[in-house]
Amino acid sequence: MGRFVVRRLFGTVFVLFAVSLLTFLIFNVVPNSDPAARMAGKNATPELIASINEEWGFNDSLPTQYVTMMKKIFTGDLISYEGREPVDERIVEGIPATISLCIGAAAIWMFFGILFGYLSAVRAGGWLDRTLTIVAVAGISMPVFWLAAILLNYLAYETGIFPSQGYTKLTENPLDWAYHLILPWVTLAILYLGFYSRVLRSSMLDVMNEDYVRTARAKGLSERRVMRKHVTRNSLIPIVTLFGLDFGALLGGAILIEKIFSLNGVGQYAEEALANFDLPPIMAITLYGAFFVVLFNSLVDIAYAYLDPRIRLGESAQ
């Protein structure tokens, strides 16, 4: 376990370095990304642009600019080009909304994804399975922005059952917090729910054909126990992988959902920064998102070792 953590830490540093370098380079080769010109405004004089270049260090070589920016990210001194505000403050402000969105949606999609997948597999070929298949495929096929728009139109604007936008802090008013998040949760969960139930279904159908399931029946276990103890646990392994990767990626910001429901989370900030070619927040949010992806990858590996005793952490595959 110790070796595993150390190896993963090195891996994380390397991944974050590579991601930051790529983001920085891509930004600098994209046409129209010259920050001084954008900051100076439409009718800027060459003198103004020159002074901005001087003041912000845009005349330095790219490696110097990169190093300066990375330093500022880790000391919390990063200032955005657009609006000239501290980037870390905006991100910290956005984190509660993003995490609330992700955890709530994940709870919904994991619960129903596993429930639907289980029922589909147990009743494979029956009417319940067919119905759930249609539901799942519909969920996978509906684009988030479309589904969000439909839900907003019917459940917020026309009937007023739910608020159409905004985020209330959990610490301020838990009921209001949940009330504002229900539509975003449901929208996001539907996207993943169908996919997860399909994956679990096929994984369970595979496991049901395993020899050890036949052994479990042959020793006189009830069908319910065979399914719960011998089929479901072994079938959850692919779900755990998917969940780790999806959840890690979402914590970096659910851009579309946050934007549509104006949650002011990290994802919405990312969208703003991208629209404005605002490099400092783009760099910071990319690193922040990459960090969660890497972190959850490691957590998936730990969960694997727990679910399958044949896997030992810290040993290289030989």
Next chain:
Amino acid sequence: MSAESLLSVRDLRVGFVTEGGRLQAVDGVSFELTPGEVLAIVGESGSGKSVTAQTLIGLTRSPNARIEGSVRLRGSELIEADDEALRKVRGAQIGMVFQDPMTSFNPVYRIGAQITEAIRAHRPQTSKSQGRERAIELLDSVGIPNAAQRIDDYPHEFSGGMRQRAMIAMALALEPDLLIADEPTTALDVTVQAQILALLARLNRERNLATILITHDLGVVAEVADRVLVMYGGRVVERGTLDEIFYDPQHPYTWGLLGSLTRMDRDRPERLPQISGAPPSLLDLPQGCSFRPRCPHEFGRCSQLPGLEARLADAPSHLDRCWLEPEEKRQRRLVEGEIGLEAPAP
């Protein structure tokens, strides 16, 4: 015999609906088993031997399966039994061991937990520590060294032979009267095979454990069986005692199986004799005798299916499905002094 019969199988038929059409995997299998007896069911892949064995405890039940006939264990019918009644038979009265010990244990639970689970499924009042003690005792009795420590191992920490021993221990956890062993030695090394067979023979002797041994290996049969059932294409083609099958085989398919064994008491042949052709597809069985397309002794009558009958005056328990006259069979199979499928010289 039926008075002391442990298991009585009558005209067992198992059909499956598949994408390729309906197939009859088992077509009218009957046999009796007395307490302590070892019956070997022999045949190639697709002969229906494993399906027969698994159907005895309802493992082939599915919406796509049609199961007919009768399986009576001490007089109670298992084919018609509901799921709960069948569950109580599985493990408790009939233990089962499967072919591949590598995949027959659940890889994510410890060996001991899997054995204890079997005990507690039938005796819910057993505490976990009692179950554990019993599991150690069982592992010890099948020859696992250091059972008290090894009980907490995961299946992948056991060798193949040890896993099969542990499978047998688990099958015996509730002291069943009958053990069904479905190719228990096929996946093992030859030396380990011999150990497992010796273990099965010892259990049979010491506990008077009746055993149905499914195998394609006649060497295994010769070691342990009392009686033999030879299956081909879902049907029994020959049935008799071990001696009857080995010393006076009546069906050309049995000749082929015996002829393809290597023998220590003969010179080594250039090539090991083999049965030409491939086993028939169950979706497309030939009319009449299903061995007909591969049989060098085929003649006109073979297009009708022969019944499984006693054809030898001096051996009423020796049954076979072949139209040839017994005297004719004896002459033909002794061509060149070898049991085999060589056609007679013209």
